[in-house]
Amino acid sequence: DAGVIQSPRHEVTEMGQEVTLRCKPISGHDYLFWYRQTMMRGLELLIYFNNNVPIDDSGMPEDRFSAKMPNASFSTLKIQPSEPRDSAVYFCASSLAFSFSRQETQYFGPGTRLLVL
Amino acid sequence: AQKITQTQPGMFVQEKEAVTLDCTYDTSDQSYGLFWYKQPSSGEMIFLIYQGSYDEQNATEGRYSLNFQKARKSANLVISASQLGDSAMYFCAMREGLGAGGTSYGKLTFGQGTILTVHP
Numbered sequence: 001d002a003g004v005i006q007s008p009r010h011e012v013t014e015m016g017q018e019v020t021l022r023c024k025p026i027s028g029h030d031y032l033f034w035y036r037q038t039m040m041r042g043l044e045l046l047i048y049f050n051n052n053v054p055i056d057d058s059g060m061p062e063d064r065f066s067a068k069m070p071n072a073s074f075s076t077l078k079i080q081p082s083e084p085r086d087s088a089v090y091f092c093a094s095s096l097a098f099s100f101s102r103q104e105t106q107y108f109g110p111g112t113r114l115l116v117l
Numbered sequence: 118a119q120k121i122t123q124t125q126p127g128m129f130v131q132e133k134e135a136v137t138l139d140c141t142y143d144t145s146d147q148s149y150g151l152f153w154y155k156q157p158s159s160g161e162m163i164f165l166i167y168q169g170s171y172d173e174q175n176a177t178e179g180r181y182s183l184n185f186q187k188a189r190k191s192a193n194l195v196i197s198a199s200q201l202g203d204s205a206m207y208f209c210a211m212r213e214g215l216g217a218g219g220t221s222y223g224k225l226t227f228g229q230g231t232i233l234t235v236h237p
Contacts, residue, residue: 045224108162
């Protein structure tokens with residue numbers, strides 16, 4: 001089975017530009033998560049979806065960040081306008097369920113390394 | 118207070134030896150899940166092992182086992198017969214239930230990680 005797919009793998013952009021990160025979750029997984037990893041803050045959840053509906057976006061840093069999930073197989077995380085402090089690795093993850101069993105394991109994509117100059 | 122604490126910034130182990138990576142957690146909820154992930158230098162996050170708060174037996178996945186001590190709130194990862202390919206950053210993570218409060222439900226909270234180096 002294909003794992004979580006993310007694109008692009010690397011993105012270099014200039015401050016002020018719009019950045020769009022893409023994610024395809026594992027087929028059949030009902031939950032999709034966006035995380036950000038930085039040296040200073042470690043791994044932190046930005047937002048997660050259940051059945052395409054955003055459930056918790058309390059981790060989204062500010063209004064410059066937005067995320068959508070138009071269908072069960074696709075999600076985007078958009079930063080507009082981008083700033084140098086947005087430079088990080090952005091991970092998408094998906095899971096089957098929330099069940100306090102192995103089924104709730106979140107499987108991560110390879111990540112997108114974003115550098116904003 | 119930190120929800121996940123990994124006190125060992127770095128660990129060294131000889132190839133073929135066993136190593137224990139420490140993890141303590143803090144939650145007031147009775148329902149929670151504990152995870153270990155491996156992040157090699159290539160950057161991907163690889164799931165290793167899961168332990169549910171209601172699981173009575175310690176989880177095992179091949180060479181990985183989780184030493185779960187609920188009363189002490191610890192979930193240490195044991196890697197047996199270390200291999201050179203085990204050199205990586207290891208993260209402990211927790212997902213809490215609704216009893217922890219609405220803002221915690223759903224998300225994985227990660228520790229700061231432990232860098233493991235396996236020497237030949």
